[in-house]
Amino acid sequence: MEQAKKKGESISKQEYIKCYHSAETSPSGGNTTEEEKTKKEKTKEDLINKALEIALDTRKFEIELYWKRTGYFVLFIGAIFVGYYNVFSNSKSHWASLFIAALGFLLSLLWYMANRGSKFWQENWEAHIEELSTYLGTPIFGIIKSRKDSICKVTGHYPFSVSKINQMVSLIITISWFLTFIKDSLIFNENDKQIIKKVIANCSFLDTILLFLQDNICWRTIIGIIIVIIFSGFVVWRCKGFAAKKLDKEDNINYFWNYSSELKLDNTSINNDEIQNNNSNDH
DSSP states (O other): OOEEEOTTOEEOHHHHGGGOOOSTTSOOSSOOOHHHHHHHHHHHHHHHHHHHHHHHHHHHHHHHHHHHHHHHHHHHHHHHHHHHHHHHHTTOOHHHHHHHHHHHHHHHHHHHHHHHHHHHHHHHHHHHHHHHHHHHTOOGGGOOOOOOSOTTOTTSOOOOOHHHHHHHHHHHHHHHHHHHHHHHHTOOOHHHHHHHHHHTTTOHHHHHHHHHHHHOHHHHHHHHHHHHHHHHHHHHHHTOOHHHHHHHHOTTOSEEOOSSSOEEEOTHHHHHHHHHHHHHHHO
16 A cells, blocks of 8 residues: 655654655556566665765765854854954943843854754754665765774874864853853943933933832843843744754654655565565575
8 A cells, every 4th residue: 555645744764765766666556577676676776876875965065064154153253252342441332342242142142053953954964874875785874983092092082073062162152142241231330321311311210210220230130131031032933943843843753754745655665575574484
């Protein structure tokens, strides 16, 4: 019986290879000759070889983009740091330094999110490579050289994860900007107070709130932190991709179908596996 997957339906590891077949050789349910079976298997192997080539190229491309994005964010965050240093060292508007610190935190958070997102898609293509290369009998990425040196050996090699190190750097910078924002929210100079008072001098209600916030550093800091956290949560939520929304609902799935058309599975590979298993049991 022919199986089909609709958009959003999960695909197990056992069903993965059965997703690859040409439209001309899709299972029809009728009897086939040995020549037709051989031709079909050859076509399937060609398709899997092509899929493996695409997965390898896309993984390589994703890794290149990963480090290009890192350079992009480092450049902008470095420029923001220079701007923050100039404002802070020249004792200019405190609101400007507060805004720059919040902007630095936001861009660092986006960098951290971009690193995690890029790592997900890199591992996605590595999972495809694992399934396809194992089926073809060339599981080169699954054969790992064992380490010889201890982590304590300074001049030796050790399998650290370079991408995780980069994620850790972006996370540390994000936390640093957040702490800088908190520090700046605790500091208000008299010049800024007078400017704000002049702007809202005719509004007693806002003036009362302002005086309350200025005279209560703790409350002002808490409100600033809450605003930043709410805005950061909104950014994280809005930046979720379709894969994240799907996997949040079903944590146990291996893969899922994401095209609008139905995916028909090639069940002949199931039947061939069953025949081989039955023959081995008979012997």
